[in-house]
Amino acid sequence: MTHSDSDIAIIGMACRFPGADSVERFWEVLRDGRETLTRYTDEELLAAGVPAERLADPRYVKAGQRLQDVDMFDSELFRFTHDEAEILDPQHRVFLECSLEALERAGYDPDRTDGHIGVYAGAGMNTYLLHNLGDRYRAASSVDHYRLMLANDKDFLATRVSYKLNLRGPSVNINTACSTSLVAVHTACLGLLGGECDVALVGAVHLGPQGQGYQYQEGMIFSPDGHCRAFDAQARGTVIGSGAGVLVLKRLGEALADGDWVHAVIKGSAVNNDGAHKTGYTAPSIAGQAAVIADAQEVADVEPESVTYVEAHGTGTPLGDPIEVAALTEAFRQGTDGTGFCALGSVKTNVGHLDTAAGMAGLIKTALMLEHGTLVSSLHYNEPNPDIDFAAGPFFVNTETTEWPAGSGPRRAGVSSFGIGGTNAHVIVQEPPSRPAAPEAAERELLVLSARSPAALRQATAALARHLKQHRDLDLAAVAQTLGLGRRGHPHRLALVARGTRDAAMALALGDEERLRQGVAAAEPSAPVLVLTPTAADPADAAELYRTTPAYRDAVDSCVAAAGPAERGADALALPGPRADFLHAYALAGTLTAWGVRPAGYAATGTALAVVAALTGALSPADALALAEGTVPERFAPPRAPVLTPRTGRWLTEDESGHAEHWTATGELPPLAAPLAEEGRHPVPLAPAEDAPGGLAHLLALAADQWVLGAPLDFAAVHAGREVRRVPLPTHRFERRRHWVEPGVQDPAPAGRGGERLLDRFDPADHRGNVELVTDHLVSEIGQVLGGRDRVALDTNLFDLGLDSLVLIEVVAKLSEELDHPVPATAFVEFPTIRAFVDNLAELMGLDPAAPAADPADARTSRRARRAAARQGGSPA
Numbered sequence: 119m120t121h122s123d124s125d126i127a128i129i130g131m132a133c134r135f136p137g138a139d140s141v142e143r144f145w146e147v148l149r150d151g152r153e154t155l156t157r158y159t160d161e162e163l164l165a166a167g168v169p170a171e172r173l174a175d176p177r178y179v180k181a182g183q184r185l186q187d188v189d190m191f192d193s194e195l196f197r198f199t200h201d202e203a204e205i206l207d208p209q210h211r212v213f214l215e216c217s218l219e220a221l222e223r224a225g226y227d228p229d230r231t232d233g234h235i236g237v238y239a240g241a242g243m244n245t246y247l248l249h250n251l252g253d254r255y256r257a258a259s260s261v262d263h264y265r266l267m268l269a270n271d272k273d274f275l276a277t278r279v280s281y282k283l284n285l286r287g288p289s290v291n292i293n294t295a296c297s298t299s300l301v302a303v304h305t306a307c308l309g310l311l312g313g314e315c316d317v318a319l320v321g322a323v324h325l326g327p328q329g330q331g332y333q334y335q336e337g338m339i340f341s342p343d344g345h346c347r348a349f350d351a352q353a354r355g356t357v358i359g360s361g362a363g364v365l366v367l368k369r370l371g372e373a374l375a376d377g378d379w380v381h382a383v384i385k386g387s388a389v390n391n392d393g394a395h396k397t398g399y400t401a402p403s404i405a406g407q408a409a410v411i412a413d414a415q416e417v418a419d420v421e422p423e424s425v426t427y428v429e430a431h432g433t434g435t436p437l438g439d440p441i442e443v444a445a446l447t448e449a450f451r452q453g454t455d456g457t458g459f460c461a462l463g464s465v466k467t468n469v470g471h472l473d474t475a476a477g478m479a480g481l482i483k484t485a486l487m488l489e490h491g492t493l494v495s496s497l498h499y500n501e502p503n504p505d506i507d508f509a510a511g512p513f514f515v516n517t518e519t520t521e522w523p524a525g526s527g528p529r530r531a532g533v534s535s536f537g538i539g540g541t542n543a544h545v546i547v548q549e550p551p552s553r554p555a556a557p558e559a560a561e562r563e564l565l566v567l568s569a570r571s572p573a574a575l576r577q578a579t580a581a582l583a584r585h586l587k588q589h590r591d592l593d594l595a596a597v598a599q600t601l602g603l604g605r606r607g608h609p610h611r612l613a614l615v616a617r618g619t620r621d622a623a624m625a626l627a628l629g630d631e632e633r634l635r636q637g638v639a640a641a642e643p644s645a646p647v648l649v650l651t652p653t654a655a656d657p658a659d660a661a662e663l664y665r666t667t668p669a670y671r672d673a674v675d676s677c678v679a680a681a682g683p684a685e686r687g688a689d690a691l692a693l694p695g696p697r698a699d700f701l702h703a704y705a706l707a708g709t710l711t712a713w714g715v716r717p718a719g720y721a722a723t724g725t726a727l728a729v730v731a732a733l734t735g736a737l738s739p740a741d742a743l744a745l746a747e748g749t750v751p752e753r754f755a756p757p758r759a760p761v762l763t764p765r766t767g768r769w770l771t772e773d774e775s776g777h778a779e780h781w782t783a784t785g786e787l788p789p790l791a792a793p794l795a796e797e798g799r800h801p802v803p804l805a806p807a808e809d810a811p812g813g814l815a816h817l818l819a820l821a822a823d824q825w826v827l828g829a830p831l832d833f834a835a836v837h838a839g840r841e842v843r844r845v846p847l848p849t850h851r852f853e854r855r856r857h858w859v860e861p862g863v864q865d866p867a868p869a870g871r872g873g874e875r876l877l878d879r880f881d882p883a884d885h886r887g888n889v890e891l892v893t894d895h896l897v898s899e900i901g902q903v904l905g906g907r908d909r910v911a912l913d914t915n916l917f918d919l920g921l922d923s924l925v926l927i928e929v930v931a932k933l934s935e936e937l938d939h940p941v942p943a944t945a946f947v948e949f950p951t952i953r954a955f956v957d958n959l960a961e962l963m964g965l966d967p968a969a970p971a972a973d974p975a976d977a978r979t980s981r982r983a984r985r986a987a988a989r990q991g992g993s994p995a
Contacts, residue, residue, distance in 0.1 A: 121551070122419065126307045126384040127373035128485050130224025130366030132216045132849070135479060136183040136359050136469045141223070141846075145486050147468055148494040149519055154469050155344050155357065157181050158331060166329040167861065180331040181344035183359025183470030188212065188328055190854035195570065196282045199920045200905025203857040205251060206269045209241045209362075210278055213323040215852060216364040217279050220319060224366040224378065225604035225844030228284045230834075233316030236287030237276040238306040240298035242324030242474040244270050249327065250859045261928040268924075279319065287315030293474065296431075297389075297537030298322045299363065300477035300545055304387040310369055321364030324473035328360065339435055339471075346471070347498040348432035348464035349439050349506060349515050356433045359470030363478030377596070377843040380550040382485035385530070386418025392540030400538050402438055407445030410542040411532065412452055418546035420530060422453035425460060425546065427493060427522070427531040428513065429480040432464025433471060434498075440505035442534070447511040454512065461516035463496035477535030481545060484531045488549040491529065493522045556593035557841060560666060562615050563598040564818045564836065565622055566825060568608040568639075574851040575610045575636075581848035583626035586619050594619045596843035602833030604844060609639045613822035615815055635822045643828025645718030646802045647762075647794055648707055648733075649787065650726035653805040655702035659813035660691040663705070666814055668839040673708035674701050677732070677739045696725055700746040703729045704739070706804055709817060714832040715824045718799050719760035719769070724784045727763060731781055734759045750778050762787070800827070876936035888965050893956050895936065899929050900952070912953040916946060923947070939963055 131141050137154030138144035147154060158166075158180045160173055172178050191211040193203035195218075203211070217237075221228065228235055247255065247270040255266055268274055273291055280289040288309055292302040299322035306318035334342045334355075341347075341355040373380055390413065392406035415422060430442055443462075450460070465483045472479050487493060499515045502508050508515070522529055529549040536542045567582060569575035586592060594616060613635045616622035625633050663670040664687060674687035678701065691698050703726060711717065720730040725746045732742035734757030741751045754776050760769040765783035774780050790801040802824070806816040825831045876895055880888045893912070900916065901907035903925055911919075916926065926946040934941045941959065942948075949955040959965070 121370055121383075122385070123371065124311055124386070125370035126310060127368050127370040127378065127380045127550075128365050128382045128384065129368050129373050129378040129380060129844075130220045130226075130846075131364070131381060131482055131485065132219035132223060133361065133363040133479070133482055134185060134212055134216060135361040135363070135472070136185060138469070139186065141482065141486070144482065145490070148465075148483055148486065149492065151495045151497060151519060152468065153345070153497055154183060155181050156184050157344075158329065162329060163331060168330055172333070175333070177334045177342075178331055179334050179340070179342065179344050179357075181357065182329070182331055183357055183472075184328050185212075185325060185360040187854065188325055188360070189856050189858035191215075191857050192852040192854045193857060195850070195852065197920045199903045199925070200857065200909075201903035201925070202265075202269065202920070202922075204859055205254075205266055206857070207241070207244050208246050209244065209323045209325045210269075210275055211857075212325065212362045213239065213241065213275060213321065213364070214279060214282060216321065216323070216362045217283060217319055219849045220321070220364040220366050221283070222604060222849040223846045225600040226317065226366070227604055227606050229606065230603065231317070234287035234314075235285040235317045235319060236306065236309050236315030237279050237285055237289045238292055238302040238309070238318060238320040239276040239279065239290075240292045240294075240302055240322040240474050241272050241275045242322075242326070244272070245325070245327050246270070249861050253862060254859065259928065259931070261924055261931065265924050265928075275323075285319065287318070294541035294543075295537035295539055296471070296473060296476050297535040297541050297543045298474035298477070300387070300481065300533065300535040300543035301389050301537075301541060303365070303367075303384070303477070303481065303545060304389050304543055306367055307384060307387055310367060316368070316372070318367040319364060320367060321362065322475040322478050323362035324475045325360045326358055326473075332358070339433060341434065345498050346432075346434040346464070346466045348430065348434040348467050348496060349443070349462065349503055350434070350499045351501045351503055353434040353436060353439060353503060355435050356466050356471040359472050361469065361472040361475045361479060363475050363482050365478070365481070374551065377599075377841055379844050379846055380553075382488045382550055383548040385420060385546040385548050386414055386416075387543065387545040388413035388417055389541065389543045391542065396540070399540075402441045402536060403540065404441050404445045404448065406540060406542050407442060407534070407536060408448040411446060411449035411534065411544045414532065414544040414546050415449070415453070420546055422450040422512070423456055423459065424525075424527055425450075425530045425532050426525065427461045427463070427484070427487070427516075427529075429484045429531060429533040430462055430464050431476075431534045431536045432466050432496070434464070434466065436503065436505075439503050442536075443506045443508075443511065443513060446513060446534075450512045456512055457510065458508075458512070458514050460512045460514070461493055462513045463494070463516050467497035467499075477533065477543065480535065481533050481547070484533050484547050487522060488529055488531060488547060491522050491524070491549070492519060494519045556596070556843065559593070559618070560595060560814070561662070562617060562815045562818050563594045563622075564602070564822055565598050565614045565616055566601050566605075566607075566611065566822070566831075567613075568605065568611045569851055570608045570610065571853060572610055574853050575612055577851040578848065579612060579626050579629075581851070583623050585848050586623035587627065590619055590623070592619050592845060593843060594622060595837075595840065596845045597622070597847065599833070599837050599842050600844045600847050602831070602836060603842065605850075607639065607830075611639055611826040612636045613826050615818045615822060635819075635826050637826030637828075639826070639828030642798070644795070645799045646715060646824055646829070647719040647721055647790070647799050648710075648717045649790065649801045649803045650703055650707070650720065650722040650729055651787075651803075651805060652724040652726050653699065653703070654694065655691065655699045656812050657692055657694065657698070659816070660698065660702045661688065662813040663709075663817060664688055664691060667709060667817065669709040669712040669835065670705045670817070673705035677701055677704055677743065680739045681743050682740065696746045696748075697743065699725070700729055700743055703804060704732055704742075706817060706820075707733055710820060710824075712832075713821055713835050715821065715829050717759060717802075719762065721762040721787055721790060721801065723764045723787055727781045727783065730761055731757070734761060736761075736775060736781070745781065750782060754778070754781060762790075764788070875938065876933075877938050885960075885965055889956060889960050892933075892937075892959065892965075893952060895933065896929065896952050896956065899932065910952070913951050915950045916952070917950055937963070
């Protein structure tokens with residue numbers, strides 16, 4: 119299969135559509151030919167606020183294409199305060215989660231990705247602001263107005279994703295009504311081909327009011343019964359649904375070189391507008407649609423007859439469907455006279471019309487069909503619209519799920535999306551190239567998982583176990599690389615050294631405690647101290663590591679080369695004796711260090727001390743190797759890391775480290791666990807335990823043990839020397855909670871507002887009580903923002919809790935009113951903890967009886983000292 123330099127690969131997909139909260143569930147809906155429409159009872163509709171008189175209207179359709187849990191959001195993952203999440207447009211929330219899922223499915227962690235990732239995104243009309251936050255908006259202060267604007271305007275969708283996910287490419291909002299998502303795809307492809315970004319995150323979201331039906335009116339786009347019957351004689355319209363879809367795009371050549379999983383290939387795209395030559399602003403145009411389809415085929419350099427499926431805009435309206443088929447026919451007739459060779463379908467018959475995200479639903483559907491080599495059915499089609507002459511044209515409506523016939527060339531499809539107002543978009547998509555056979559599997563692979571809570575980690579473990587069980591042919595190396603390179607590390611961690619996909623699935627599913635390593639990575643993890651003892655190297659283990667692990671091989675080769683006469687590292691390891699023992703231990707420790715395990719010290723005895731001397735720079739590798747073989751050098755340099763020997767049972771002093779007797783000491787080391795724990799360290803025995811596996815399994819186990827405790831493993835180094843291959847895997851387990859303002863609900867009255875100000879409650883004789891009143895007021899105000907007083911800590915930097923300057927400016931403004939005293943808007947910047955802020959304020963207002971009323975210069979010095987202490991997150995002394 120030949121490829122063009124302009125081909126774009128779809129390497130990641132994520133979606134939340136009605137009845138399908140993932141790409142896998144969406145494919146099940148499509149494959150099974152299901153419609154995801156929800157029928158509502160009168161009780162449900164009344165509870166959702168639908169007036170009883172409207173329910174009595176026979177034209178009111180009690181159905182909708184709804185999205186579950188739009189009131190839920192994993193705010194803490196994206197570092198939003200409760201208040202900020204509550205006022206944030208739910209469309210932004212859903213799109214953020216889908217964006218992270220898409221990147222994880224593609225196998226990319228932005229923090230460890232070279233190159234720029236761009237964002238091209240669009241959102242629908244913000245009904246949450248209109249219906250739920252309207253009263254708050256009308257009563258808001260100027261600061262709150264600004265915050266609501268930032269949280270709800272379409273302009274901030276793409277840039278918010280870039281900020282929260284640390285993406286540094288172009289960040290562009292695109293809105294062209296129903297064609298938004300395909301226009302975003304077109305723009306993203308241009309950005310990739312123009313070199314503006316190396317990876318593009320592209321998609322759209324639309325959330326309408328949930329749990330409600332709609333009013334049918336003759337001649338409008340809405341269906342009288344909730345069904346979309348695209349191209350059928352009984353078609354009377356569609357039903358508007360809610361959903362979001364996101365793709366990760368990359369230039370195809372680079373995707374193949376980087377081992378990305380390619381779902382489908384975008385060959386070309388085009389965008390235009392109908393202009394004024396149509397019956398009205400909202401009317402479609404045959405000429406405009408035909409032109410954009412022909413242009414896309416020309417850009418893609420494909421013949422119309424090679425396109426054997428078209429995912430139509432397909433709204434199921436009596437006027438729109440005939441115009442769309444006429445336009446398609448006109449475009450295809452520019453290159454073929456064939457009839458009945460191209461299948462036609464519309465995803466709107468499954469999930470409804472998703473407005474700005476409609477084209478994304480169609481494109482993801484088409485990519486899945488190409489990937490699976492399967493055509494899925496377009497629903498509710500019985501007989502053709504009488505104004506469509508299918509017999510004379512290239513198209514037929516596909517009404518059953520069937521194998522997509524393979525022709526002489528690759529399977530190709532077109533995807534259309536036409537926006538009200540006349541902006542038309544068409545994309546040509548091709549099946550993915552065949553994937554190369556996986557390289558010979560390694561004997562062991564390190565799999566890592568992490569989450570923000572034990573429950574989420576259990577869910578992630580179970581999800582991966584199910585996935586591996588369902589896909590037993592997966593390349594386990596690709597699984598390990600995707601998990602290691604493409605996921606952010608969270609505190610609660612699990613690691614497994616597995617022998618194959620089946621072995622990994624079993625161990626994860628059974629929760630094998632002997633093999634599953636688990637731990638919690640602290641903010642300041644315990645530091646490892648490598649413990650080395652004189653241990654004979656197993657030649658088979660050493661040979662395996664030399665063959666499979668570049669860092670180990672490099673360490674052995676460099677040490678052998680430094681020792682003098684030419685000798686092959688593999689030969690040196692094969693001869694039992696102190697030389698091989700030294701090289702093996704030295705290379706094991708060096709590999710761990712190269713992989714990101716940073717020893718905070720070493721403990722050793724006997725000949726193993728020679729290895730430590732080389733690792734710490736006390737001796738050159740050549741001299742250290744000579745020491746291991748019995749030649750004691752005259753001089754030792756001060757080691758670059760702490761060293762503990764059995765001679766003293768403690769860390770060597772600089773003077774002691776210069777004497778040979780400390781580097782040749784024998785005997786057992788003292789117990790290390792307890793004393794090291796007091797220093798924030800822990801021992802790591804370098805040699806395997808008795809009867810435990812050695813070689814690569816042991817090395818990976820050592821790395822796993824450190825990773826679960828918080829070591830920042832460099833997975834690029836762990837997987838060095840192998841082609842990186844990525845595969846779609848289960849993504850982050852969101853820990854959502856409800857963030858929702860019900861319609862008509864006003865903010866609760868701020869603390870202290872009940873007819874009297876905070877100042878009115880002060881007791882001139884009770885200075886301490888007055889300070890406590892101010893502190894309690896701030897805890898209440900900030901607690902409302904964070905989602906509860908229990909989330910407020912007096913000595914924690916408020917910016918570390920996720921508050922931003924706008925929130926704190928509002929808090930200061932209210933406090934100024936409460937105290938009838940001007941408080942500088944920047945006060946929390948200077949004093950970012952509540953305790954430091956209140957202490958400073960008490961001093962300025964004379965509320966602190968201990969504050970000196972003396973020289974202003976002294977007061978300034980005091981405040982400067984307080985600022986320094988506050989910035990470090992603690993209360994000033």
